[in-house]
Amino acid sequence: MTTDERWKYILKLADELLKRGVILSEWTTFPAKDAEATYCLGANLSSILACQAAIEKHLRYEYCDPKECNSWGFSHLIAISSLDDEIKADLHELRRFGNKWIHVKNPPHDEYSLKRPTFYETESEDFAKISIKTMLRAIYYD
Numbered sequence: 551m552t553t554d555e556r557w558k559y560i561l562k563l564a565d566e567l568l569k570r571g572v573i574l575s576e577w578t579t580f581p582a583k584d585a586e587a588t589y590c591l592g593a594n595l596s597s598i599l600a601c602q603a604a605i606e607k608h609l610r611y612e613y614c615d616p617k618e619c620n621s622w623g624f625s626h627l628i629a630i631s632s633l634d635d636e637i638k639a640d641l642h643e644l645r646r647f648g649n650k651w652i653h654v655k656n657p658p659h660d661e662y663s664l665k666r667p668t669f670y671e672t673e674s675e676d677f678a679k680i681s682i683k684t685m686l687r688a689i690y691y692d
Contacts, residue, residue, distance in 0.1 A: 551679075556590040563683055567690045577607040578689060585685060594671075594678035595651060601685040602648040605641060608689045633691055640684045647677055 551559070574582070585600035602624070609627035610619065619627070628641045 553590050553592070556592075559679070560586050560590070560682060560686075563686050567686050569690075572690055572692075574608065574689060575611040578604050578611060580604075581607060582685060582689060585682065589678050589682050592675075594674040597678045598644070598674065598681045599648055599651070601681040602644055605644070605685055605688045612692070633688060637684070637687055637691065640680075641688060644681055644684050647681075 581600045581604035585597050585604055588594075588600060589597035606624045606627060609624075609631050610616070610622075613627065613631050614622065622630075624645050625642070628638050628645070631638070633641070
């Protein structure tokens with residue numbers, strides 16, 4: 551997809567998913583806009599991780615008291631949210647995908663990525679598109 555096609559995709563999603571106004575914290579808005587911009591520029595992994603950050607910030611803002619939930623992880627925030635089960639399942643998929651890039655268990659053994667770079671590029675491109683939609687579904691939910 552071209553940059554213009556990617557922006558059109560985001561605008562189409564916004565039209566489809568945003569039925570009323572929405573109030574978001576700046577802690578949500580900043581990474582969400584970053585996720586959209588990096589997606590449109592083709593920085594797929596950056597977009598996926600920014601989507602994850604935006605959603606986590608949004609869930610913290612919407613569903614917990616900062617005094618109680620400072621140590622809660624993304625998984626627990628998803629579980630306590632009032633999001634429907636389909637969105638929760640998609641968020642867990644996003645969390646697992648992001649975690650495999652953030653929490654690399656053995657960085658010196660990178661032969662998989664060296665042998666199959668096209669696979670990882672295609673996988674991250676496909677998942678970035680899904681991540682944008684998942685992020686917008688989550689932050690526009692209420």
